[in-house]
Amino acid sequence: xxxxxxxxxxxxxxxxxxxxxxxxxxxxxxxxxxxxxxxxxxxxxxxxxxxxxxxxxxxxxxxxxxxxxxxxxxxxxxxxxxxxxxxxxxxxxxxxxxxxxxxxxxxxxxxxxxxxxxxxxxxxxxxxxxxxxxxxxxxxxxxxxxxxxxxxxxxxxxxxxxxxxxxxxxxxxxxxxxxxxxxxxxxxxxxxxxxxxxxxxxxxxxxxxxxxxxxxxxxxxxxxxxxxxxxxxxxxxxxxxxxxxxxxxxxxxxxxxxxxxxxxxxxxxxxxxxxxxxxxxxxxxxxxxxxxxxxxxxxxxxxxxxxxxxxxxxxxxxxxxxxxxxxxxxxxxxxxxxxxxxxxxxxxxxxxxxxxxxxxxxxxxxxxxxxxxxxxxxxxxxxxxxxxxxxxxxxxxxxxxxxxxxxxxxxxxxxxxxxxxxxxxxxxxxxxxxxxxxxxxxxxxxxxxxxxxxxxxxxxxxxxxxxxxxxxxxxxxxxxxxxxxxxxxxxxxxxxxxxxxxxxxxxxxxxxxxxxxxxxxxxxxxxxxxxxxxxxxxxxxxxxxxxxxxxxxxxxxxxxxxxxxxxxxxxxxxxxxxxxxxxxxxxxxxxxxxxxxxxxxxxxxxxxxxxxxxxxxxxxxxxxxxxxxxxxxxxxxxxxxxxxxxxxxxxxxxxxxxxxxxxxxxxxxxxxxxxxxxxxxxxxxxxxxxxxxxxxxxxxxxxxxxxxxxxxxxxxxxxxxxxxxxxxxxxxxxxxxxxxxxxxxxxxxxxxxxxxxxxxxxxxxxxxxxxxxxxxxxxxxxxxxxxxxxxxxxxxxxxxxxxxxxxxxxxxxxxxxxxxxxxxxxxxxxxxxxxxxxxxxxxxxxxxxxxxxxxxxxxxxxxxxxxxxxxxxxxxxxxxxxxxxxxxxxxxxxxxxxxxxxxxxxxxxxxxxxxxxxxxxxxxxxxxxxxxxxxxxxxxxxxxxxxxxxxxxxxxxxxxxxxxxxxxxxxxxxxxxxxxxxxxxxxxxxxx
Numbered sequence: 001x002x003x004x005x006x007x008x009x010x011x012x013x014x015x016x017x018x019x020x021x022x023x024x025x026x027x028x029x030x031x032x033x034x035x036x037x038x039x040x041x042x043x044x045x046x047x048x049x050x051x052x053x054x055x056x057x058x059x060x061x062x063x064x065x066x067x068x069x070x071x072x073x074x075x076x077x078x079x080x081x082x083x084x085x086x087x088x089x090x091x092x093x094x095x096x097x098x099x100x101x102x103x104x105x106x107x108x109x110x111x112x113x114x115x116x117x118x119x120x121x122x123x124x125x126x127x128x129x130x131x132x133x134x135x136x137x138x139x140x141x142x143x144x145x146x147x148x149x150x151x152x153x154x155x156x157x158x159x160x161x162x163x164x165x166x167x168x169x170x171x172x173x174x175x176x177x178x179x180x181x182x183x184x185x186x187x188x189x190x191x192x193x194x195x196x197x198x199x200x201x202x203x204x205x206x207x208x209x210x211x212x213x214x215x216x217x218x219x220x221x222x223x224x225x226x227x228x229x230x231x232x233x234x235x236x237x238x239x240x241x242x243x244x245x246x247x248x249x250x251x252x253x254x255x256x257x258x259x260x261x262x263x264x265x266x267x268x269x270x271x272x273x274x275x276x277x278x279x280x281x282x283x284x285x286x287x288x289x290x291x292x293x294x295x296x297x298x299x300x301x302x303x304x305x306x307x308x309x310x311x312x313x314x315x316x317x318x319x320x321x322x323x324x325x326x327x328x329x330x331x332x333x334x335x336x337x338x339x340x341x342x343x344x345x346x347x348x349x350x351x352x353x354x355x356x357x358x359x360x361x362x363x364x365x366x367x368x369x370x371x372x373x374x375x376x377x378x379x380x381x382x383x384x385x386x387x388x389x390x391x392x393x394x395x396x397x398x399x400x401x402x403x404x405x406x407x408x409x410x411x412x413x414x415x416x417x418x419x420x421x422x423x424x425x426x427x428x429x430x431x432x433x434x435x436x437x438x439x440x441x442x443x444x445x446x447x448x449x450x451x452x453x454x455x456x457x458x459x460x461x462x463x464x465x466x467x468x469x470x471x472x473x474x475x476x477x478x479x480x481x482x483x484x485x486x487x488x489x490x491x492x493x494x495x496x497x498x499x500x501x502x503x504x505x506x507x508x509x510x511x512x513x514x515x516x517x518x519x520x521x522x523x524x525x526x527x528x529x530x531x532x533x534x535x536x537x538x539x540x541x542x543x544x545x546x547x548x549x550x551x552x553x554x555x556x557x558x559x560x561x562x563x564x565x566x567x568x569x570x571x572x573x574x575x576x577x578x579x580x581x582x583x584x585x586x587x588x589x590x591x592x593x594x595x596x597x598x599x600x601x602x603x604x605x606x607x608x609x610x611x612x613x614x615x616x617x618x619x620x621x622x623x624x625x626x627x628x629x630x631x632x633x634x635x636x637x638x639x640x641x642x643x644x645x646x647x648x649x650x651x652x653x654x655x656x657x658x659x660x661x662x663x664x665x666x667x668x669x670x671x672x673x674x675x676x677x678x679x680x681x682x683x684x685x686x687x688x689x690x691x692x693x694x695x696x697x698x699x700x701x702x703x704x705x706x707x708x709x710x711x712x713x714x715x716x717x718x719x720x721x722x723x724x725x726x727x728x729x730x731x732x733x734x735x736x737x738x739x740x741x742x743x744x745x746x747x748x749x750x751x752x753x754x755x756x757x758x759x760x761x762x763x764x765x766x767x768x769x770x771x772x773x774x775x776x777x778x779x780x781x782x783x784x785x786x787x788x789x790x791x792x793x794x795x796x797x798x799x800x801x802x803x804x805x806x807x808x809x810x811x812x813x814x815x816x817x818x819x820x821x822x823x824x825x826x827x828x829x830x831x832x833x834x835x836x837x838x839x840x841x842x843x844x845x846x847x848x849x850x851x852x853x854x855x856x857x858x859x860x861x862x863x864x865x866x867x868x869x870x871x872x873x874x875x876x877x878x879x880x881x882x883x884x885x886x887x888x889x890x891x892x893x894x895x896x897x898x899x900x901x902x903x904x905x906x907x908x909x910x911x912x913x914x915x916x917x918x919x920x921x922x923x924x925x926x927x928x929x930x931x932x933x934x935x936x937x938x939x940x941x942x943x944x945x946x947x948x949x950x951x952x953x954x955x956x957x958x959x960x961x962x963x964x965x966x967x968x969x970x971x972x973x974x975x976x977x978x979x980x981x982x983x984x985x986x987x988x989x990x991x992x
Contacts, residue, residue, distance in 0.1 A: 029374025030651050030675040031087055037607035037649070043068065044079055045128075048607050048648055049086035055440050056108045056120065056420045057086055058598045059590045063124040065601075067177065070582035071125075072132045074238030076245060079128060080135035085648055088418040089376045091351060091367060091399055095123040097130040099154045101617035103648055104131070109416065110443045112352060112401070115185055115486040116465040116568075117178045118443060121585040125181075129173035133166055133240055140248035150618035150644070159254050160247035161240055163956050164209060168224020169240045172232070175225070176580040179465070179484035180568040183225045186507045186528060189280070189573055191218045192226075194527045194547045197281050199274045204899040206906040208273065211957025213326070213795050213909050213949070214896040216305035216549070220956035230276035233577055235265050257954065258903060269903060269954070283575045290506075293524045294544045294553035298339025303327065304795075306549040310353040310489070311542065312362075313535045314386075320362060321543075321552055322350065327835050329734070329791040332362065332384070335552065344384065345391055346734035346791070351379040353489065353531070357405035360386045365400050368731045372678030381413070382733070391733070394429070402447035404456065412456055414444050424456065424471050436475060441590055446490030448497065453514055457497055459487045463589050465568075468497065468512065480512065480519065484568040484586065493534035496557075498522075500530050503563050505572040509542050509555050510563065519563040523555045609676070613652045618644040623659025627671065633987075638667075651676035664689035680725040687718040692750035694777065694818075696852070696859045698768050699926040706926070709753050710769045719748035723781075740785040750777040752861060755817050755852045765856060776814075779863065783808040789829065797911065797949075798838040798891060802829035810863045819851025819862035821880060832890060842887040844868035848880045855932060858924050870917035870941040872970040872983025877939060878921055885919035891947075903954055911947040915968070916940070923974070941983060943968030962989035 035050035040057060045064050049057040064084075072078045082097075084104045093111040097104050104127045110119035137157040138146065145153035158166075175181035182188060195201050198208065202215075211217045231239040242264050246253065253259045258268035267275070297319065299308075304326035311321040317337050324330040331346040332354070347366060354364035362384045370376035381394035381403055394400070401414040410430070415423045422444040424436040438444065438460075445466070446459035456471035457479065464482035468490070479497075488500040497512040504521060507528035512519045523529045525544055532540040538557055543550040623640030640659030646652070654672035661667070667688030674681045691714045698707050723744030730737040751773040759767045789802030804827040812818035827842040844867045852859045866875045868885040891913040900906040922934040945966045951959060968983040 030678070031375040031649065032089060032370070032373050033677055037609060038604050039607040040602040040604050042602060044081045044131075046081075046083040047086065047602075048083055050088060050418075052419050053086050053088040053108060054604065056088060057604075058595055058602075059120050059441065060084060060086070060106070060124060061598050061602050062590050062594050063121055063585060063588060064128065065598075066583055066585065066588045067124060067128060070177070070580075071128050071173065073173075073176075073580050073582050074232075075132050075136050075241045077132075077136045077139075079131040080138070082131045083648055084127075087375045088420065089373075089378075091377050091379045091416070093119065095127045097127055097134070100151050100644070101615055101646055101648065102134075102151055102154070104128075108420065110445075110461070112445065113488065114443065114445060114461060115180075115182060116461060116484040117181060117586060118441065118461055118463065121178070121588070122174055122182070125177040125585060126170045126174040129170040130166065133161060133169065133244065136241060136244040137161060137248065139244070141251045142248060149620045150616075152618045152620065152644075160251065161243050162257055162954060163959070164220040164224035164954070165228060165240050165243060166224070167221045168226070168228035169238065171221055171225040172228050172580075176582055177585045179584060179586045180486075180571070183229065184569075184571050184574065185486060186502050186505065186573055188222055188225070190507070190528050190545055191216065191222070192277065192280065193284055193573070194545060198277050199281070202898065204902065204906065205270055205273055206900065206902055206951070206954055207898050209954040209956065210906045210908065210951035211960070212896070212898050213893075214898055216326075217957070219958075226280065227272060227276050229574075229577055230279060231265075231272060233575075234275070236578075256903060279575060284573070287572065290524055290526050292526050292544070293522075294509075294529055294542065294555045296544075297335065297541070297552040297554060299335055299552060300339070300341055302548050302551070306551065308543050308550050308552045310350075310531050310533075311552050312354060312356045312533050313541050314356065314360075317536075319535075319541055319552060320344070320354070320356065320386075322347070322354065324793075325549070326794040329793050334386075344386065344389075347382075348731055348733045348736075348791070352401045352403075355403055355405055357409065357411075359409065362386060363403040363405070363411070365403060366731075366733065369729055371728050371730065379416070396429075401444070404447050404449050406449045406456070407451070407454060412447065412449060414447055414458075424458065424476075426456070426471070436471060436473075438476065446488065446499065448490045448492035450492035450495060450497070450514060452495035457490060457492055459490050459499070463586065465586070468499070479514070479517070481565050483566065485566070489531040489533075491533045494537075498532040498534065498540055500532065501563075502569050503566065505569045507545075509540060511540075511557060513559075518559075520559050521561040521563050522557060529553065529555065609647075609649065609651070612647050612649070614645050614654075615647045616643050616645045623657045623667070623669075625657065625669065625671075626655055640667075649676070678726075680727060681723070682725075683720070683722045685718070685720045687716065689717045690714040691717045691775075692748065692777070693773070694750060694752045694861050695773075696753045696755060696768075696857050696861070698765050698857050699930040701930040707768050709771050709773065712751065712773055714751075715749065715775075717749065719746060721746040734790050735788055736791075737788040738786070740783070742781075742783040742785075744779075744781045746779040746781075748777050748779075749775050751775055752777060752815075752817070755857075755859070755861070758854075758857070760856070768857075777818075778812050778814045779810060780813050781808060781810045793836075795836050795893070796838075797836070797893075798840065799829050800831045800838070803827065808865070816850065817852040817859075817861050819848035819859075819880075821863040821865060822847055822849055823865045823867055825867050832892060834892070837890070837892040840887075840889045840891075842868055844883075844885045846880055846883045856930075858926070858932065868917075868919075870919050870939045870970065871915070871943075871966065871968045871985075872941050872980070873919075873939055873972075877972070877974075878919065879923045879937070881922040881924065881934070883919065883921035885917065887915065887917045889913055889915040900950070904952065906951045906954070907948060908951065908960060909949040911949070913945040913947060915944065916942040937972065937974045939970070939972045939974075941968045941970040943983070959991050961991060963987070964989065 038051050039048045047057045084106045086106045086108050088108045090107045091109045093109050094107045137160050142153050142157040171183050175183035261267050306325040308321045308323050311319050319335045323333045332344040334342045349367045351365045351367050354362050356362050365379045365381050368378050368380045379399045381400040384391045399416040403413045406412050411428045412426050413428050422438045426434045443461040444458050448457050458469050460469045465484040466487045467482040468480045469476035469478050486502045491498045495514050501510040508521050509523040509529050509532040527545045529542050529544045532542040535541040539554045544553045620642045623638040628634040638659035638661045642657040644655045652674050656670040658668050669686045671684040700707050725742040728739040754771045757771040785806040787804045789799035806825045808823045811820040823846040825844045830839045832839045846865050848862045852861050864880045894912050895910040897907045919939045923937045927933050945964050948963045964987040966985040970983050
């Protein structure tokens, strides 16, 4: 009984957590303003796209039509009707099904590390499967709730199917609809194979579901695929269908996945996990043993999971590679022949591999977000002079990929344009540069220059799979036959090509002799070898995988193992599985006939940004501010009703709400935001409650009492606000900076004491009670903010180095009687005394400037900021005159438990924060004689926070939440501040 009650309590907490973390009223970010948007409609989908991406949209329509009858394989109900929004200017390849409003965010740039299926086909097969899952979850109580709270009900529906099942089922769809798809890639199972018998590897099985800060754990896509695949073969059904059907009818069973599995299949989630990986391990043990042929290069012993990638050799035999581990963000390192390692520079997120030219310059490309638009992410070219240590960014508006040194110090590279085309640029960056544009639908996944044949070679992906092609004056010509075999990391030297290939069914190093056209497998690896590059005449340098990560190796160049052509690899690493019998998208071709058919079947229409600006997707029979819930963690509900809107392009969002409470009566509120211009514009309004009073007060020595002006009867309060913020983001490799300029204006019908009517005589005020009040308060604010921080490692919880600076100025432009408010703030992040320790120091200053001044009267005609209050105090405890505050915090990891209550709660990390705050300010007050004196008041707090990183209900690493218990002693030299001596607080931080 106790266990049942605890489950119920936890599920209620989970409902709140998912409501906040998954719903989150998410603004995806705007695309460039220059886009002209179009749309086309299918039977159960709509594609919204910029005109420049019309070919991509037509391809999508063809593939969506092709899978209409198969995408719901194994489910009771078909896919829901859902819009796809194409974002062609974001080089970060991805696809996401979002809610509030429902849509598929389709980032159309092909994945740099893609496999042999074209990117658009991959996304259709994967993301459209989610539309099936959601439609099957939208039943029973979730369907009923949708009439009450709109699409917010979908976030509750996500509780009824675990995320590993949703993504694993989608990977199955992607795999079944291709010849040799994602789940069959050797790298997809590689980490599990390296661990061996994972069912006994760690004490807690939740670790495989929830991830870890201590050890590398594959994500829930990998885990989910193998569990769903095993479930399909063991029970003959799609797990997601049974899960959705049962939990929609019996929602209380969601408190435990094991309850559901017990009811459906007579097993539990832990048992399914054990059966799955026992079966896999037994299969892997049955395979012929493999003798590793690579030789490890001497390096410092890894202290955590480490990834070396893209190694290249220098003229003196040293090796340059990109290195990243759990303790250190990505950096280029130089490894000498003795195994010593020197860091060259830290980088931003790399888009394509580095290349070393004959002048000692290292070239590579990085992802870089637009200064203004979140959905404009480009790929920019950098080079680093190893001798001087200087790094230079090549200035170009193009999306550059695969920089490749060629003859006589020239360069070639690939450019990608937002219409979906790839271009090979020869003699790039010179006035003699030449451009070769590849056909639509053809992807480039590698580029190399061979000095013997004096030609460029590229890895090509198209409808036929992947192959290597030679660049010619008129385009490309095939060097190898196309196959559904993944090729990667192409290099060339002395008449040979070197690349990664899965032709053997494993990730191995290959070479191709350009003079004979023969391909050879160079390596034999237990788990996988990658990224071969010429080292000397007899070896290539590469990386090989084991439990510790990807480590640098040497591999001898041989011709012992010639590779014969096969249309696709053998799926040797996984047990046989029953096929779905669905369409293979590799057989669907987008040609001129298909293009004409799509144009007739799905005519293109204009998509009006103005006409679609308002899109009410959710509502509720309660009054609340969704932005306060998400952005400020303020949860406040009243009786009433709320409508929430966000358009499909994520450029316009807003809400309106009516609420009632005992203190204020009826209150109406609304906010509208617009992001489409790069400048963020907003407007808000409130009506209801009582007017604010900005008063003055006077000490009457005759009566020895404080006197105020007589207050009029308060009317209903209202206010309107408008504002604009210009957020500028600057990425510079390892650093990311933000500069924000903002302004806002607010008008309310607040009441202000008529200080101009005060009459003085004989040191006394004769009419303070009768001066009255005027209605209307204007507030104009100007703000400037700057921040800079470096990239964080996997185990970091705060930036090792960072700075935050801000300044603001607030005034009432309609009167000189209101004091102006000036606020300065700064915060510095520095490393502590050990890895992942963080020391932060913050300081703030605010003061009131000008305004009504008197030797006899204290004025409340001023603004106040709550920036940097000592913990345990509120704005009521401070005054804005010469307010100075500082805060010191030292935070450190204490323990990585990686365990908990199986299936209920999993504890990942325990942190401790030690902190101290101090503030002082001038507090005007009357002394016993009635004179105004300025008293220096002080506030302080000291103590600590215990912070726990945890996951509930086997949620994946991306859903890690934090719980914080704070205990601080507090004090003040003010008589009014000597109440509570301790501050105790509990907070919940959710992953958004």
